Amino acid sequence: MRQLNAIAVVGASLAGLRAVQALRREGFDGTITLIGAERHLPYNRPPLSKSMLKGDDEVTLPGAEELGDQWLKGRHAIRLNASERRLTLDDGSEVHYDGLVIATGASPRRLPEHPEGVHTLRTVEDSRALRAELAAGPSSVVVIGGGFIGGEVASTARSLGLPVILVDASPYPMKNVLGTEAARWLARHHEDNGVELVSETRVTGFEGTGRVTGVRLSNGRTLPADLVIAGMGVVPNTEWLEGSGLMVSDGVVCDNRLFAMGTADVVAAGDVARWPHSLYGGALIRVEHWSNANDQGGIAALNLLAGPENAKPFADLPSFATHVHGARIQTAGLPHLADTSRVVAGSPEEDRFAVAFAKDGVLVGAVAVNAPKELIRVKRAIVAGDRLDALA
Template sequence: MRTLNTIAVVGASLAGLRAVQTLRKEGFAGDITLIGAEHHLPYNRPPLSKSMLRADDEITLPGAEDLGDQWLKGRQAVRLNAAGRRLTLDDGSEIGYDGLIIATGARPRRLPSHPEGVHTLRTVEDSLALRAELRAGHEHVVVIGGGFIGGEVASTARALGHDVTLVDASPYPMTNVLGAEAARWLAHHHRDNGVDLVSKTRVTGFEVDGRVTGVRLSDGRTLPADLVIAGMGVIPNTGWLESSGLTLSDGVVCDETLFAAPNMVAAGDVARWPHTLFGGELVRVEHWANASDQGALAALNLLAGPENAKPYADLPSFATHMHGARIQTAGLPHLADASHIVTGSPGEDRFAIAFARNGVLVGAVAVNAPKDLIRLKRATAAADRLDSLT
């Protein structure tokens, strides 16, 4: 272990908390300063678009209560002087460090204007505000974007009895994540569960009368809307690093061991790194398990130093529920040039698809087939060939 006396962690959510917990577990006895823009104990975001919209309020991450005095709550880092190893915070104060962990996550992409009644979903405040609106009994709920957040919110709003229109730019929602076959199934699944799915269409603006009354579409139509949720993807929080000299390109670009510079590592939604399992393809992953595992490894690697650091090569994996169906992915199906259904069929609402590039597995998608996902995940991690499954 090399000698570091002070470590600063910027971002007090899942990746940041895991990093702090790992530093302590490894016996790091120096000072840790955790800087977090939010005013809450670190909490779990997945319930924000699911159980919390109904009732659940207990989302604090285990171990978050043990953060001591060195947690600067409600404070934002606004600038990094990498050469001088100093951070500037939003109150003008400065913090020096020997090692830095960057875990500032991502924020929702927004349209140019968001009038009252138009929501995004990232924080506990966002979820509580949306919950209050869903309880207020609006007639026309419009969800923009058919990704996992949009799909989950559409599903929850339907379960609460709302009329829901889902507007999505692609021919089938989540095609880039699930591949064409599973995405086609998802489109049917939304429609079978009463969602009015408007595909191949973009939102161009809003009609407003005090609050939102309509959503203007690229095909010239206007949908009536009194509640809108925009789920249009996220942007990594790297603004505070603009003048730092770090390489920023859709996230903080790191090496395969998560080092962005010799004394700096990044983890979670903000980190982009070359994935050794996929030929060094630069990836940024916006999943819970990735943030948790990377937070831990980034801390270990920072303590070990670049020469002793281990690559982060875990397979990305993700699970969601929409209208009662369990949808899981592993690996990076979007890299594939071929795919094959290995179990079930979309018509049965139960199937698993293996994805390959140049004959080698790169990912899997399973719908209501969790055991198949486990099998395909193992095979993908082992870089098995697609033809070994058929």
């Protein structure tokens, strides 16, 4: 382990918390300055689009209580000077470090105008505000984007008995993530559960002065809406790194050990990090899932302590799970890289199946619907570098 005396962690959520815990567990006894824009202890985001919308406020992230008061809450880092190892915060103060962990996550993509009644969902405050609107019993709910957040919110709104229209740009929601077979099943599953799907259509703007009354579509139609949830993906929080000297392109570009490219004293982790994954021929990937941030935060911090020569590559398989209208959908690896796929267990008709994905014959991803054991089986085969035709 090399000698570092002061480590700064920017971003006090899942990846940032895991970084701090790993540093302390490893015996680092220097100064840790954790800087977080939110005022809460780090919390779990997955419940925000699920149980919290139904009234359950439990979002505790185990380990967060260990932080006590040892962090700067409600403070944004607004500038980084990487060559001088200096951060500037939004109150004008400066933090000097000899090691830095960047864990600033991502923020929801927004349309240029967002009138009242149009919501995005990333924070506890967002979830509470949306919950209040859902409880008021809107007469027309429009969800923009059928990704995992849009799908979960549509599912929650339906369980509350609300009418829901889901607008998505692709032929089937999540087609780019799940592949055609599972995405086609998901479209049917939404419709079977009372969601009206408007596919291959984009939202171009909103109607209503003050509060939203409608959603304008690229096909010329206008949907009536008194509540809109925009689930159009996220963008990494890197604006504060402009002029820092770090390489930023759809996230902080890192090497395979999570060091910001060309540096020996800055690492990145979680939704903000983009790094070359050895299972995918060194292609740069950025992963926006809980388990990635959970695992990467600790590994990035330990690599920072160890120094580049002794650091370990990060090559965990991305994985993700979501629940939509009672069905459990899981993914592993990167199905979107595939050129072939095959249903390897069950069938979409019985609402229980798994699909394996391969590129040049080699497994790269898996999707499972209500089939968790099958996901584990294919996941092992991906990690082993197996071929699709060897999979029973």
